[in-house]
Amino acid sequence: MHYSDDASTIRFLVTGMWILDTLPFSFLCHFLYYYLITNYGILTSLLYMIWSLPVCIPNFPPSVDMIIFPC
Numbered sequence: 001m002h003y004s005d006d007a008s009t010i011r012f013l014v015t016g017m018w019i020l021d022t023l024p025f026s027f028l029c030h031f032l033y034y035y036l037i038t039n040y041g042i043l044t045s046l047l048y049m050i051w052s053l054p055v056c057i058p059n060f061p062p063s064v065d066m067i068i069f070p071c
Contacts, residue, residue: 027056 030052039045 024056027052031056
């Protein structure tokens with residue numbers, strides 16, 4: 001495969017899709033780290049929702065791995 005022959009628009013589209021595909025996973029990691037590591041054993045922290053959970057829920061059609069690995 002020769003990816004250097006691809007047009008720059010294809011490269012930008014692939015980069016954009018890669019970023020959009022990675023962001024929900026990083027928000028999920030932040031959500032889990034906050035509740036399972038930072039606030040371990042503090043039950044009152046469960047009363048408040050942190051910002052990364054609503055952001056993790058996609059507002060656009062999900063990609064294949066979001067169906068397999070939902071937030």
